[in-house]
Amino acid sequence: MTTSYKELLKQREALEQQINEARRRELTSAIAQVRDLVAEYGLTQQDVFPAGRAGRVAAAGGVKVAPKYRDPVTGQTWTGRGKAPKWIQNEDREKFAI
Template sequence: MTASYKELLKQREALEQQIKEAKQREMATAVAQVRELIAAYELTQEDVFPVGRAGRASSNAGVKVAPKYRDPATGQTWTGRGKPPKWIQDQDREKFAI
């Protein structure tokens, strides 16, 4: 026999409550284990979460770069990074090098 829509909703509510309770129990156990390990090995926050490349912005983010190419006709410049401007597209870049 198939369950009705209302019965299925009740089952889902019961399952969601069971999931919530199981997660809380397991998280409490995990936190206790982590605390034991931290205490046993005298770990610091930096030991567990080192500050590295992923933890901070790139060290050269926002740094101005000197232009490498110049359009002799207009004087516009381009650093060689990002999408090339129209005046240098499909051309030999050596003739525009600064």
């Protein structure tokens, strides 16, 4: 016996509801366990989520680098990172150094 498309969709919807309910229950339990541990050991947010590695990654993403090369004709600059612009490709970079 084959199951129709509409029946399968109803089954999927019922399963998704069960999945969401199970997730909600388990999250509630997990959060309670975490809160108990935090209270028991007197942990702070810094203890649990140190700024170390995550902070460096976020900070490094927005750091600007000073340009190393300038095109004397247009005044465009390049940091020396990434793909070289056309004005410096196949040229001696020393003559463009800032």
